[in-house]
Amino acid sequence: MEGERVTRLLLLAGKQSMKKADFLAGRLETDWRIEACDPAADRAAFERLAPEAEAIVGGYIARPWPATPRLKLYQIPFTGHDFLEPEVLPAGCRVCNTYEHETSIAEYILLAMLEWEIGLSKTAARFRERSWDGKGPAEGPVHGEVRGKTVGIVGYGHIGREVAIRARAFGMNVIGIGRREQPTPDLLDWYGTTMEIDRLMAEADYVVVACPLNEATRGLLDADRLGAMKPTGVVINVGRGAIIDEDAIYDALKNGRIGGAVIDVWWRYPGRDEPNPRPSRHPLHELDNVIMTPHNSGWTQEQIDRRWVFVASNLDRIARGEPPENVVMTI
Structure with missing residues (x-):
């Protein structure tokens, strides 16, 4: 007063x-x-x-x-x-x-999938460098599309719902898993508990990791689960780095057992003793099937x-x- x-x-x-x-x-x-x-x-x-x-x-x-x-x-x-x-x-x-942060991160995830399919940044850079390269309008690089692809959401919650809204608008199939049993939300083709993670990993073209880190989710995506993915499958991690086994994903990416990864959350961060470390103990930055960002997917x-x-x-x-x-x- x-x-x-x-x-x-x-x-x-x-x-x-x-x-x-x-x-x-x-x-x-x-x-x-x-x-x-x-x-x-x-x-x-x-x-x-x-x-x-x-x-x-x-x-x-x-x-x-x-x-x-x-x-x-x-x-x-x-x-x-x-x-x-x-x-x-x-x-x-x-x-x-x-x-x-849900809408910001959902936009990042949609961008990641679209960039993976279309390759806009690479195509634009190539066109700047080579111009038409001796090819006509219908002879340029062929790219993919997200329509008809399946995005699987590990940890269907606030972020997952916003991803589903946007993915549906692009004609994608959407599946998800979470901790709690519940009826399948209207935005999903099917929903299950974490007991059905192997099914999700096998069906999804894009696996979006959006669950919190806890003792139940630490190392959730290990070598076996990554091995269940399609060979063209892409992991998008906006949850926490330690949800994915660091050794396993590097091995899968390096040896082409999965299509790629878009990683925004990491295993190593700046600290007082090491102000600018590499974000992984493995040289993920040397792989051309990885898109790396500095934990800023929601930072608008x-x-x-x-x-x-x-x-x-x-x-x-x-x-x-x-x-x-x-x-x-x-x-």
Whole structure:
């Protein structure tokens, strides 16, 4: 209320969260005192601010943590939360993640399939270099099409649904598997649990990996499962690198046992000790049947804005005493 001292402290923890202080200040409808720090660079600031915070927005923060008795909300401004260490948070704290990446990633996946079939970038580069190359309009390179192809979604959820909507519009067949038993969604030709993954691997022209990483999915696509794919089949991984066995996929790609892969999520990432590692211990970058991107399949400005609008709305819910959305864990 006007004239009343604001006691709720919002801590933006980490380099990415710190950048959004002004954005949140302009979006929040409730009163918060916004502080920001990077725990990796200024541990003293984190240890001073965290005990007073009612909400923290951030990702992974290394131990040790100070006691945070007032903390009601740990808001992750992205989707993954496999890094979370619940024991550092106080009882009653709710952990929420943020989606809003589904449409961006679905567009990336459709682009990947279209590029694989049509080869637009390679054709354009060749035409620039060679012009007509002695061939007329109906004699140029023949390319494929996605119409009639089958896309199999491993982990049919938020992303999978958006992929299915777009794939259907292109005349594709869509199949999917997930953890829960449920009737086949209208967008799918068939749906099964993970018990039917081998069937999906065998039927799909494109296998889209969109499930979360956990103990059940780590190494889910191993040598046997990759071996069940069509020899022309393509894996598209937008989930997590470790869902696919690193040795097995390199072997399958190098020896032509599958058609190719489009990989956006990896086994190795930059760190303090190695700021620019290769994303795999194998030389995938030397293979011509791999499209590689730096974990940016969903990274559009529109998606970033949608996520932080959601973060602001969840902070408002907490301030008003309402339950937050996207709760992944209550401590």
